[in-house]
Amino acid sequence: MVLIAFGVSRGAHADPLSEDLAGLASVDASDVSAAIVKAADRADPRALPALHALDDGKLRFDALKRLLIQGDGGALRDALTGAAATAQGRLEEPASDNQVRRALSPALASLSLSAPDAKVRLAAAHELGRPSDEIVPVLRKVLVKETNSDVKIAISLALAPADMVSDEPADRIRALEAIRQAADATFKSDVERLLTKGEDGKFVEPDASVRAAAKAAVSSIETRQFLINSVANTFYGLSLGSVLILCALGLAITFGLMRVINMAHGEMMMIGAYTSFVVQNFFIAHLSSHLDWYIAVAVPAAFVVSGAVGVLMERAVIRHLYGRPLETLLATWGISLLLIQTVRLIFGAQNVTVANPSWLSGGVEILPEVVLTYSRLAVIAFSIVVMLFVWALMQKTRLGLEVRAVTQNREMAAAMGISTRRVDMWTFGIGSGVAGLGGVALSQLGNVGPELGQGYIVDSFMVVVLGGVGKLAGTIVGGLGLGLVNKYLEPISGAVLGKIFILGFIIVFIQRRPQGIFALKGRAAEGM
Amino acid sequence: MIAEPVVGLKALHSKRGWTGVGVAVFVMAILVPVLSLGVPSSSALHLPDYLIALLGKFLCYGIVALAIDLIWGFTGILSLGHGVFFALGGYAMGMYLMLSIGAQGVYKSALPDFMVFLDWHELPWFWRGFNNLSVALTAALVVPGLLAFGFGYFAFRSRIRGVYFSIITQALTYALMLLFFRNETGFGGNNGLTDFKSLYGYDLHQPSTKVALYVLSALALLLTYLLCRFIVTSKAGRVLRAIRDVESRAMFVGFNPTNYKLFAWTLSAVLCGLAGALYVPQVGIINPGEMQPANSIEMAIWVAVGGRATLFGAILGAFLVNGMRSFFTAAMPNAWLYILGSLFIAVTLFFPDGVAGALGRLKRKS
Numbered sequence: 001m002v003l004i005a006f007g008v009s010r011g012a013h014a015d016p017l018s019e020d021l022a023g024l025a026s027v028d029a030s031d032v033s034a035a036i037v038k039a040a041d042r043a044d045p046r047a048l049p050a051l052h053a054l055d056d057g058k059l060r061f062d063a064l065k066r067l068l069i070q071g072d073g074g075a076l077r078d079a080l081t082g083a084a085a086t087a088q089g090r091l092e093e094p095a096s097d098n099q100v101r102r103a104l105s106p107a108l109a110s111l112s113l114s115a116p117d118a119k120v121r122l123a124a125a126h127e128l129g130r131p132s133d134e135i136v137p138v139l140r141k142v143l144v145k146e147t148n149s150d151v152k153i154a155i156s157l158a159l160a161p162a163d164m165v166s167d168e169p170a171d172r173i174r175a176l177e178a179i180r181q182a183a184d185a186t187f188k189s190d191v192e193r194l195l196t197k198g199e200d201g202k203f204v205e206p207d208a209s210v211r212a213a214a215k216a217a218v219s220s221i222e223t224r225q226f227l228i229n230s231v232a233n234t235f236y237g238l239s240l241g242s243v244l245i246l247c248a249l250g251l252a253i254t255f256g257l258m259r260v261i262n263m264a265h266g267e268m269m270m271i272g273a274y275t276s277f278v279v280q281n282f283f284i285a286h287l288s289s290h291l292d293w294y295i296a297v298a299v300p301a302a303f304v305v306s307g308a309v310g311v312l313m314e315r316a317v318i319r320h321l322y323g324r325p326l327e328t329l330l331a332t333w334g335i336s337l338l339l340i341q342t343v344r345l346i347f348g349a350q351n352v353t354v355a356n357p358s359w360l361s362g363g364v365e366i367l368p369e370v371v372l373t374y375s376r377l378a379v380i381a382f383s384i385v386v387m388l389f390v391w392a393l394m395q396k397t398r399l400g401l402e403v404r405a406v407t408q409n410r411e412m413a414a415a416m417g418i419s420t421r422r423v424d425m426w427t428f429g430i431g432s433g434v435a436g437l438g439g440v441a442l443s444q445l446g447n448v449g450p451e452l453g454q455g456y457i458v459d460s461f462m463v464v465v466l467g468g469v470g471k472l473a474g475t476i477v478g479g480l481g482l483g484l485v486n487k488y489l490e491p492i493s494g495a496v497l498g499k500i501f502i503l504g505f506i507i508v509f510i511q512r513r514p515q516g517i518f519a520l521k522g523r524a525a526e527g528m
Numbered sequence: 529m530i531a532e533p534v535v536g537l538k539a540l541h542s543k544r545g546w547t548g549v550g551v552a553v554f555v556m557a558i559l560v561p562v563l564s565l566g567v568p569s570s571s572a573l574h575l576p577d578y579l580i581a582l583l584g585k586f587l588c589y590g591i592v593a594l595a596i597d598l599i600w601g602f603t604g605i606l607s608l609g610h611g612v613f614f615a616l617g618g619y620a621m622g623m624y625l626m627l628s629i630g631a632q633g634v635y636k637s638a639l640p641d642f643m644v645f646l647d648w649h650e651l652p653w654f655w656r657g658f659n660n661l662s663v664a665l666t667a668a669l670v671v672p673g674l675l676a677f678g679f680g681y682f683a684f685r686s687r688i689r690g691v692y693f694s695i696i697t698q699a700l701t702y703a704l705m706l707l708f709f710r711n712e713t714g715f716g717g718n719n720g721l722t723d724f725k726s727l728y729g730y731d732l733h734q735p736s737t738k739v740a741l742y743v744l745s746a747l748a749l750l751l752t753y754l755l756c757r758f759i760v761t762s763k764a765g766r767v768l769r770a771i772r773d774v775e776s777r778a779m780f781v782g783f784n785p786t787n788y789k790l791f792a793w794t795l796s797a798v799l800c801g802l803a804g805a806l807y808v809p810q811v812g813i814i815n816p817g818e819m820q821p822a823n824s825i826e827m828a829i830w831v832a833v834g835g836r837a838t839l840f841g842a843i844l845g846a847f848l849v850n851g852m853r854s855f856f857t858a859a860m861p862n863a864w865l866y867i868l869g870s871l872f873i874a875v876t877l878f879f880p881d882g883v884a885g886a887l888g889r890l891k892r893k894s
Contacts, residue, residue, distance in 0.1 A: 261691045263825075320877055325691045326606040327876040330832060333825050334872020341865035458702050458821065461695050496706045503703035507679075507696050510688060 017044050018080055024050060025061035029095040033103040040107035045115045050079035051108055054094060063089025106138040118148040125154030136162045153181050164190060169207045176213035183224035191217050232370050233487040239376040241483025242383035245476055246438030247456050248463035249390055250431025252475045255464055256407045257427050260318060260328040264336035266453025268432040271309055272302035272439025273448040274343060277354050292357040302436040310432025314425050344450040351447035379441045386437055391472055403427050462506050557746040561739045577735055580742050582854060584810040586847050587745035591752045591803035593830045593842035595796040601836035602760050603792045604772030609697030611824035612704050613672035613797040617804030618814040620671060622721035623655060624664030625809060629725050642716045652714045661728055668805035669798050676797030684786045698821050705819035720815025727809050745806045752799055756839055768792055832875045835884025844883055
């Protein structure tokens with residue numbers, strides 16, 4: 001008692017808060033909890049550092065009963081002023097038991113929610129989580145005084161689990177209103193339960209106005225989820241579409257040019273992906289300090305390797321099958337089997353991982369729960385660059401002019417002195433190279449396996465069918481359209497049914513418009 | 529455009545041609561069963577059960593090859609989706625076999641095991657009636673036929689041809705494969721239909737049942753061969769070949785290519801359904817893997833290897849390629865894809881008329 005009297009007399013000339021807190025400097029739990037309650041009633045946020053420190057077990061007091069906070073390095077600060085301090089005599093820890101902790105959590109909540117700055121209050125309200133029974137009455141009190149609407153919603157939301165089961169309809173409506181405004185999906189099933197009928201045929205929620213509020217809350221949650229899903233689906237659809245475009249570009253050009261379908265085109269992607277795997281491993285082994293930039297080498301390497309395989313294929317096989325498109329189809333299928341098996345024997349049947357460079361890992365969160373990963377953003381940007389490259393190649397170069405001429409009318413182009421064989425070879429090489437670039441993009445999005453290309457071959461044919469042959473714009477529209485529709489349908493009908501719908505649609509579409517969305521103009525093109 | 533085959537159809541009409549058919553029928557339909565059942569298993573001449581099962585499979589593949597030869601070799605339409613018709617026929621038979629298991633399944637329920645597993649309490653509507661063999665057999669022919677008719681009607685009417693047609697048939701089999709992979713579709717999903725016990729009361733594991741199925745397949749192959757032969761040598765067969773060679777000219781002469789193509793296409797699908805229905809009880813399983821696009825493409829290569837537009841070449845090709853497959857996947861599994869891939873390339877580059885063509889050339893030289 002003498003000690004306490006001493007403390008009080010010491011604080012008599014100080015401000016009332018330090019008088020309240022003086023009780024914390026005690027090893028007696030009842031003293032400590034009494035001091036906490038007093039501090040909470042005064043509602044002065046300056047008490048917060050001391051109480052937080054007590055909560056964290058960092059509050060100390062010295063022989064002079066001064067409250068000190070021990071930092072991580074052992075440095076001491078005054079609990080009220082925050083000024084650096086040195087201890088006089090032995091440091092002691094205030095009592096801390098269940099009684100103290102029970103008093104502490106409501107005090108902390110009410111104090112942090114009474115800060116003068118609305119931002120601080122909002123942050124505190126967001127940190128409330130699911131409040132324990134002691135805090136609920138405190139929050140109710142704070143809510144009445146609160147003026148800022150955001151903080152109000154946040155506090156009501158924290159109270160919602162308690163309010164939802166409250167006997168007062170007004171409490172329940174308030175909770176539902178907060179849920180509606182916050183559109184918090186975590187409450188969705190709880191709210192929906194109110195709208196169901198129990199076994200006795202009556203609504204779980206007897207009050208009609210509460211049910212109306214619940215309906216509004218559910219629809220608000222659903223609207224928000226729809227928004228989030230739309231953004232996410234658009235993003236995933238765009239990145240999938242980008243990969244499809246990279247794969248379909250080469251296919252569309254070569255199909256337009258030679259009227260042959262290259263069933264090994266997917267394997268060109270696979271080769272591109274494995275090239276980036278090899279480049280990555282080379283960097284790990286020899287240039288590990290520049291590992292982040294392996295991708296800058298992988299891109300040209302994949303283009304060259306896939307392009308070379310394409311040229312080889314054209315020279316060795318496809319050239320000899322000119323004018324026999326069905327045989328070409330079978331022969332290129334054989335080539336794809338050879339390529340798959342070769343890769344399987346070299347690298348094993350297991351998938352390999354191509355790691356993202358560190359500057360491509362992570363992402364930007366544009367909405368809560370919607371993260372745009374940098375790797376997918378990079379794939380979209382990359383495919384735009386490749387599209388520009390192909391466009392420039394087709395429109396601005398001599399080779400592009402020749403390709404367009406041969407696509408429109410092979411005999412006429414040959415009569416004008418264009419070496420159609422040479423054009424075929426280069427176009428095939430470039431188309432394969434672009435597919436290799438698609439493989440690099442794919443390696444950044446997922447695992448790389450020998451059968452990587454097989455999964456894309458049907459889809460990229462669909463892009464070609466949809467977009468029409470030999471038209472860059474058609475391929476882009478077809479690829480993006482297919483990617484987006486795929487991702488939009490997935491949540492509605494499941495991934496598999498979505499795919500079946502799309503294939504069904506394309507089968508019907510090609511019946512109505514065999515030349516694709518964008519038809520080539522030209523006499524020879526009409527005869528297909 | 530495909531040159532008229534070196535082995536003309538006329539050769540098959542000669543006495544020697546018919547003798548060849550007779551010898552083949554004798555060996556496959558009489559000698560093999562006798563060697564299997566009639567010869568004691570200690571004898572060196574005895575044919576083991578696995579060989580009967582293998583040959584039975586090949587006979588079904590032979591029917592598929594004939595069906596593809598009809599539509600590709602004679603009509604010039606390359607289908608990359610015939611596996612779907614084969615699998616549908618197989619599923620129809622599989623559904624009958626599944627229901628004849630009765631309550632002997634793992635869960636001792638009258639429903640097929642996978643339905644119990646999915647917590648279904650009654651048969652879906654499309655399973656009703658399949659406990660009757662004749663219904664199942666009819667479905668095995670009609671369902672692929674209807675699918676092919678509907679698909680072909682729209683495709684041929686819009687004059688989709690060449691690689692475009694091939695690609696959308698591939699999309700068709702791919703889409704149906706995805707559909708059948710779903711558990712909710714009601715055909716056993718990933719695992720398909722399996723664990724069959726008996727067919728029309730006969731135990732499927734008995735050697736005699738196996739031989740009986742084998743003989744049935746051999747007879748089906750023979751009938752299919754005769755039917756195809758009848759069609760390609762008829763006037764309609766000439767029109768089909770005219771369409772294959774120059775479609776526009778056939779049209780201007782006054783034939784409607786759409787009808788002829790639709791006929792050949794639908795018949796081809798029905799034959800595949802028949803093959804599938806005979807195939808499933810012999811191998812004991814049908815699953816969506818049969819609808820993989822790769823399977824359908826391989827079917828085309830059987831015909832290409834054997835020689836297109838020769839009918840017997842198609843059967844030969846089916847036996848050759850599948851014999852090689854059986855041998856190499858067991859003996860050198862890593863080499864098989866190389867061999868198959870090279871086969872695709874070599875046949876298209878160097879032997880466009882296949883084994884039958886090579887045989888024909890040999891004969892003419894001598």
